[in-house]
Amino acid sequence: MIFSKKSEKVLPSITLEITSRAKQMKKDGADTIILGAGEPDFNTPENIRNIAIKAINDGLTKYTPASGIDELKLAVAKKFKRDNDLIYSNSQIMISTGAKQCLWNVFETILNPGDEVIIPKPYWVSYPELIRLVDGVPVFAFGDEENDFKYTRPILENVISPKTKAILINTPNNPTGAVYGEDELAMIADFARTYDLMIISDEIYEKFNYENEKYTSIANISSDSYNRTIIIQGVSKTYSMTGWRIGYAVGNEKIISLMASIQSHTTSNPNSIAQYAAVEALNGDQTSVKIMVNEFKNRRDYIVERINDTNILSCKKPKGAFYIMINISKMLGKVIDGHTINNSIDFSNILLEKVKVAVIPGDGFGVSNYVRISYATSMDNIKEGVKRIINFVKDYE
Known part of the structure; x- marks a missing residue:
């Protein structure tokens, strides 16, 4: 066979x-x-667990829209306004079965065979495989340990090619723990603008930011970076909800719409009970x-x-x-x-x-x-x- x-x-x-x-x-x-x-x-915090139990008892166990319930999209929008001073409408938000599915959805949406995506090295183990699964090509940009393995402009200029379609950043980073500062994000945003690249910003570890009270997303840098960035987030790490499998993506309305269409033919909606629990996670007490x-x-x-x-x-x-x-x-x-x-x-x-x-x-x-x-x-x-x-x-x- x-x-x-x-x-x-x-x-x-x-x-x-x-x-x-x-x-x-x-x-x-x-x-x-x-x-x-x-x-x-x-x-998982008790208030979140209690809402999940209530959702079961209330019969909220049926199919939902493929891209997620409106209540959770609204909670995501509130989170970005509250924590990041970023404005997103429901049409710019989709909910998936974990942040990993969000990543696969976006790669499937933006890449054609042979398109390249710049990823940092060291990299999270699934980045290159997810890109290869949709016939894209991962291109590795290896940062120096003395600079916390982060991108620099010379490193990026060395790997850019006519086939480059997107650049991926992960801050705070898995596996290195590196966090990009505002000046570094501005450099990456300018690089993406210069070469007309999509920016995929994996921000799943946002709250685990030990040195700076205020987290800066690359979407905050400029209107241009806002328009070309898809942010990947979720509740797995922040609320110790790894098994609940709820991630979300926000960004360009057209791309989000295409991602939702793909999801409607693969997994369809994320778990309904977990979605209602995630509403409480984002809106509830953050102690x-x-x-x-x-x-x-x-x-x-x-x-x-x-x-x-x-x-x-x-x-x-x-x-x-x-x-x-x-x-x-x-x-x-x-x-x-x-x-x-x-x-x-x-x-x-x-x-x-x-x-x-x-x-x-x-x-x-x-x-x-x-x-x-x-x-x-x-x-x-x-x-x-x-x-x-x-x-x-x-x-x-």
């Missing part, structure tokens, strides 16, 4: 692969610490968000201090999200129990085998001399996990 050549080229997620193996080890009784998962360890963000900041500070106390590992202090990229360059070439550490996959596999700590290999993000750890887990797990990592490498300092 001949299968789709496109599907056979899609790479499996290293993130899910190593986390799945670690979970199985834990299930089998091994004392395993998992520092890979990209979801908050907090429960739980502040508590979670403060706790994550404390966890971040602990990890950065401990890792940088070693002589063989190092990391930058991320300004956002809930991940840290640990530089393992000094471990490459080391031989442990007859196994040479050639890359981050080798390091992660040996770490999991020897000390039962799961981290995510940087190879999944396009860089081989880093591993990513998540601090969206308890402080007890973090302290034990970091201690094991440090003990694992201390013989090589």
